[in-house]
Amino acid sequence: MRIRLRLSVLVLVACVLVAIGACQRAPGSGQEVSLVIIGGTVVTVDPSHHVFSPGAVAVNGRDIVAVGRADDIGRRFTGAETIDASGQVVLPGLVNTHGHAPMVLYRGLADDLALMDWLQQYIFPAEARTVTPEFVRIGTRLAALEMIQSGTTTHTDMYYFEEEVARATREAGMRGVLGESILNFPTPDAKTPADGLARAEAFIKAFRGDDLIVPAVAPHAIYTVDEQWLRASRALADKYGVPVILHISETEDEVRTSLEKHHARPAEYLEAIGFWGPRTIAAHGVWLSDAEIAILKRHNVALSHNPESNMKLASGTAPIVKCLNAGVLVALGTDGAASNNDLDMFEAMRQAAFLHKLQTMDPRALPAGVALEMATIRGATALGLDREIGSLEVGKRADIITVSMKGARQTPMYNPVSHLVYVSKGDDVQNTIVNGRVLMRDRKVTTLDEARVLADARAMAERVRAAVKK
Amino acid sequence: MRIRLRLSVLVLVACVLVAIGACQRAPGSGQEVSLVIIGGTVVTVDPSHHVFSPGAVAVNGRDIVAVGRADDIGRRFTGAETIDASGQVVLPGLVNTHGHAPMVLYRGLADDLALMDWLQQYIFPAEARTVTPEFVRIGTRLAALEMIQSGTTTHTDMYYFEEEVARATREAGMRGVLGESILNFPTPDAKTPADGLARAEAFIKAFRGDDLIVPAVAPHAIYTVDEQWLRASRALADKYGVPVILHISETEDEVRTSLEKHHARPAEYLEAIGFWGPRTIAAHGVWLSDAEIAILKRHNVALSHNPESNMKLASGTAPIVKCLNAGVLVALGTDGAASNNDLDMFEAMRQAAFLHKLQTMDPRALPAGVALEMATIRGATALGLDREIGSLEVGKRADIITVSMKGARQTPMYNPVSHLVYVSKGDDVQNTIVNGRVLMRDRKVTTLDEARVLADARAMAERVRAAVKK
Incomplete structure (x- = not known):
């Protein structure tokens, strides 16, 4: 009886230790995926209007593979690339x-x-x-x-x-x-x-x-x-x-x-x-x-x-x-x-x-x-x-954007959806992802040569100006 | 007669040289004032709707002392502080x-x-x-x-x-x-x-x-x-x-x-x-x-x-x-x-x-x-x-602001007043000056401790949240 009890206690202790170990497993030791966006308030716009705060999204290739609480996603997935979205709202593009x-x-x-x-x-x-x-x-x-x-x-x-x-x-x-x-x-x-x-x-x-x-x-x-x-x-x-x-x-x-x-x-x-x-x-x-x-x-x-x-x-x-x-x-x-x-x-x-x-x-x-x-x-x-x-x-x-809520204009934030509609502006967007590819990272567009695009547009505008000149 | 002519020619040459010298006088050699904002499109909103492009505004102490073309103001005034407003519109606060x-x-x-x-x-x-x-x-x-x-x-x-x-x-x-x-x-x-x-x-x-x-x-x-x-x-x-x-x-x-x-x-x-x-x-x-x-x-x-x-x-x-x-x-x-x-x-x-x-x-x-x-x-x-x-x-x-027109959203710019009203946003403001004092320089507010202001506001928001809790 006593031995049995001791065995039970040992098993219990072992289980608890395993559980703690799982909880404490270092972030980054989960399944490898191409991209993890973590730490922000995730507004899913899914049919149940789920919001996770802090939340995370795991992306592999062009697809979303997980959406949920930051601690859960952080444990389960490691991103080849990670975006820290703390102080931001993460939402569909x-x-x-x-x-x-x-x-x-x-x-x-x-x-x-x-x-x-x-x-x-x-x-x-x-x-x-x-x-x-x-x-x-x-x-x-x-x-x-x-x-x-x-x-x-x-x-x-x-x-x-x-x-x-x-x-x-x-x-x-x-x-x-x-x-x-x-x-x-x-x-x-x-x-x-x-x-x-x-x-x-x-x-x-x-x-x-x-x-x-x-x-x-x-x-x-x-x-x-x-x-x-x-x-x-x-x-x-x-x-x-x-x-x-x-x-x-x-x-x-x-x-x-x-x-x-x-x-x-x-x-x-x-x-x-x-x-x-x-x-x-x-x-x-x-x-x-x-x-x-x-x-x-x-x-x-x-x-x-x-x-x-x-x-x-x-x-x-x-x-x-x-x-x-x-x-x-x-x-x-x-x-x-x-x-x-x-x-x-x-x-x-x-x-x-x-x-x-x-x-x-x-x-x-x-x-x-x-x-x-x-x-x-x-x-x-x-x-x-x-x-x-x-x-x-x-x-x-994975068509996803992250929007900063850190500035004076967004402070305080009682409700992320209210802020997205009533105070956010395009320039608050920090990261833009389409088909799993990061098109803008920390406001730097990766797929277009910004200076060239603007210079070409200004040159074309001269032709427009000439075309409507009275 | 010949001497007189030579003298006249010499005087003429001297005058021309002096004039050229005045034109070429290095910017910064004019009257000292506290602040010169130079290089942008200056939309004065004065009774005649003057716009100077490129224009400049000279400020001394709390007052505007000159408004006009950049070359003219640049020649006449040297600022203890200078704001380069190229690619920006300068307008009243x-x-x-x-x-x-x-x-x-x-x-x-x-x-x-x-x-x-x-x-x-x-x-x-x-x-x-x-x-x-x-x-x-x-x-x-x-x-x-x-x-x-x-x-x-x-x-x-x-x-x-x-x-x-x-x-x-x-x-x-x-x-x-x-x-x-x-x-x-x-x-x-x-x-x-x-x-x-x-x-x-x-x-x-x-x-x-x-x-x-x-x-x-x-x-x-x-x-x-x-x-x-x-x-x-x-x-x-x-x-x-x-x-x-x-x-x-x-x-x-x-x-x-x-x-x-x-x-x-x-x-x-x-x-x-x-x-x-x-x-x-x-x-x-x-x-x-x-x-x-x-x-x-x-x-x-x-x-x-x-x-x-x-x-x-x-x-x-x-x-x-x-x-x-x-x-x-x-x-x-x-x-x-x-x-x-x-x-x-x-x-x-x-x-x-x-x-x-x-x-x-x-x-x-x-x-x-x-x-x-x-x-x-x-x-x-x-x-x-x-x-x-x-x-x-x-x-x-001198209550003056400067607004960036350099980004994709503001390109091209046919009319600065149209852009101020139809495409500009508060975050496009780069410099804010009141009574001749620069309150924000290149988007950095100098008169408030931003981190402290935001932290205090967030703490106060917790009290607000508690006050309306059902």
């Missing part, structure tokens, strides 16, 4: 669902003008005289630099020479859903809509299956693309199973013209001609009626809300709370920097939260958590990429 | 005309709630349990750190223990127009409105004539201060010739209550009781009627517009374009960080420009130049300080 990347080269070229004066005196002449493959390449590099610096890991684009946008995006290491534009009239890269469509098909063939680039078809809008080419765009997208991107109901004038020409509002007209289909991202939707909101919901069309552009251009206030209540998937975009004038998705989040509280006169409308989802998981879902990105979950691609 | 500095300690404590829930569940209990002289001191230091870092050189305040706000503001080297609050009910520093008024008088006596601090009287609002104490506040201000600060028409509820109680809208009621007078700054004015706008104009009352706070709290959209058209002086404020949630005046400028384009559905409304004036010279005028600050002009105090 931001997803910008609407933009025209090369137009950064026109940012601030002209402001505070009526839309037609702005277009006809500045943007159209500048585009006619300056948009070349070189312009698109230089502009996209500048945009990629700004986006990586401000925590955007996936961008959505519709412009010309989209293959240049794709190559520059891929070289910068970013993810992109990129649509070659189709318009009725001659564009910098296509004399006719048939040319545009052929270019779009060649673009899809060149980039489908790419690890970072999702090619798409981008019929510009109903007031610039006739029914024939809208139908052809949809058919092309369906043939290859790629997304469709277009502008819809950005201005009241667009609705008026649609009613005159088609006796239907834009979303109704597009339904009538059988345009709506899978994986469609409609940008703006400022003037959507209740019936049109129901149409978007019926066809699972995602709406890309661009609050800053809509305010600056005085387009109007999109009925976002109505859309959310109707179950429409709403994501966020910045629009091109010619009409915003930057690509900061933190500002898009804040502006969405502010604007819809004001519009509904309800400070509870569009709370911080919803704004954050619109810039992450809902953006990923809009682009058809929610199984790959948009939240920090095991098995997803 | 920003003037925040409404805030509650110590409330930075409540930033993000609670968001996205109905106003009464927010106040009754969070702000009121927190204030009742945590506002002490120490709280106000620690909070103001944190606010000053954030303001100096984001280019605000003058702030306007109404809170409790205002002498602590004044001391912390002065220690940080900032300028402040600071009002001791007067309310009907017991506050953290006064049991009765009579106590509050006595404290306000003592505060005025202690700080009048100060080089940086302008003491003021701050009756909170018509729904928190009875007629007797509104009249007494005005009398006190008149006795000492100091400014009056109050909230007006922030919410529709305030107007409703005023109509019920006084059978007049707020500005009408205040006119009826003879409250309006010189140097008065009324904050918000969201629900001003046309008749009330005329009242503000008639009494030269300045309106402090706080677009971010009004949006986040869903207070409404102030009729700013109407006010401007009626000739009312409109300046900008951030409001306290509990309702914004930061003190970035660049965001206030951008939000004002965006919001009123949207409200009027006119992209030409509130152009960048007007937003910039509202944050500088119009702010100074609102506070009665336009002869001292608000623009870069000879004889004014």
Whole structure:
């Protein structure tokens, strides 16, 4: 009996010692992975809204292999590379669902003008005289630099020479859903809509299956693309199973013209001609009626809300709370920097939260958590990429950013989600990771030669200046 | 004749040589002054909207002694200290005309709630349990750190223990127009409105004539201060010739209550009781009627517009374009960080420009130049300080900031004023100068111990957290 007791005690002591040993095992003695981000507050944006503080994320190759408490992850994994995220928030990379990347080269070229004066005196002449493959390449590099610096890991684009946008995006290491534009009239890269469509098909063939680039078809809008080419765009997208991107109901004038020409509002007209289909991202939707909101919901069309552009251009206030209540998937975009004038998705989040509280006169409308989802998981879902990105979950691609909360502006911090939406700015981002690759480390972008990108952009700006000179 | 000619030639040659010598005189050989800021684009915000690029500003002691082209200033002045502002914009320090500095300690404590829930569940209990002289001191230091870092050189305040706000503001080297609050009910520093008024008088006596601090009287609002104490506040201000600060028409509820109680809208009621007078700054004015706008104009009352706070709290959209058209002086404020949630005046400028384009559905409304004036010279005028600050002009105090335009987000730069309003953020500020003293040099604040300020604020936040714990 006594011996048994002693044996039990010995076994117990041994077990305790083993347990203590496990606890005290030096960090770094676990499974080897490529990257461990540890020490920050991890805001996962997963379905259960998990937050780990201090938390950690383990990445191997391009994938997230673990998300959880810092002590647990630290014990289980050793990173070939480690990012100390203490004093920072770790979250999914931001997803910008609407933009025209090369137009950064026109940012601030002209402001505070009526839309037609702005277009006809500045943007159209500048585009006619300056948009070349070189312009698109230089502009996209500048945009990629700004986006990586401000925590955007996936961008959505519709412009010309989209293959240049794709190559520059891929070289910068970013993810992109990129649509070659189709318009009725001659564009910098296509004399006719048939040319545009052929270019779009060649673009899809060149980039489908790419690890970072999702090619798409981008019929510009109903007031610039006739029914024939809208139908052809949809058919092309369906043939290859790629997304469709277009502008819809950005201005009241667009609705008026649609009613005159088609006796239907834009979303109704597009339904009538059988345009709506899978994986469609409609940008703006400022003037959507209740019936049109129901149409978007019926066809699972995602709406890309661009609050800053809509305010600056005085387009109007999109009925976002109505859309959310109707179950429409709403994501966020910045629009091109010619009409915003930057690509900061933190500002898009804040502006969405502010604007819809004001519009509904309800400070509870569009709370911080919803704004954050619109810039992450809902953006990923809009682009058809929610199984790959948009939240920090095991098995997803490692598209991750870390945001400093150490400064005066972020002090004190009662709630990390509130701070991400209401006080964070793009420049607070410290590290940007896409597909497991660190594109920015401690604010130093590793994939672009910053000085060269800026110098090329400034040189190109001289050509723009000359093009609009009176 | 020949000799005369030779002599003339010699004199001519000598003159030319002297002239060349003057041109080539090494920079630094001119009149000695305390500080020269040289090489940037100088946006003066003077009545003629002068911009010098490259430009320079010479400062001696607390005063601006020259503003102009870099080559001219460089030749004429040598600075004991020099700031190289190349790649930056140099402009007047920003003037925040409404805030509650110590409330930075409540930033993000609670968001996205109905106003009464927010106040009754969070702000009121927190204030009742945590506002002490120490709280106000620690909070103001944190606010000053954030303001100096984001280019605000003058702030306007109404809170409790205002002498602590004044001391912390002065220690940080900032300028402040600071009002001791007067309310009907017991506050953290006064049991009765009579106590509050006595404290306000003592505060005025202690700080009048100060080089940086302008003491003021701050009756909170018509729904928190009875007629007797509104009249007494005005009398006190008149006795000492100091400014009056109050909230007006922030919410529709305030107007409703005023109509019920006084059978007049707020500005009408205040006119009826003879409250309006010189140097008065009324904050918000969201629900001003046309008749009330005329009242503000008639009494030269300045309106402090706080677009971010009004949006986040869903207070409404102030009729700013109407006010401007009626000739009312409109300046900008951030409001306290509990309702914004930061003190970035660049965001206030951008939000004002965006919001009123949207409200009027006119992209030409509130152009960048007007937003910039509202944050500088119009702010100074609102506070009665336009002869001292608000623009870069000879004889004014040297309240100056420099803002980087070198990054991807600011590239290219076609128009510096557009970039200041539409793409700049507080963190782009590199140098902040008040009264000729450099408070921040290359983003390092010289007048505050940053680590200590942040640590004190975090410790105080623990008390706040405990105070609102359910």
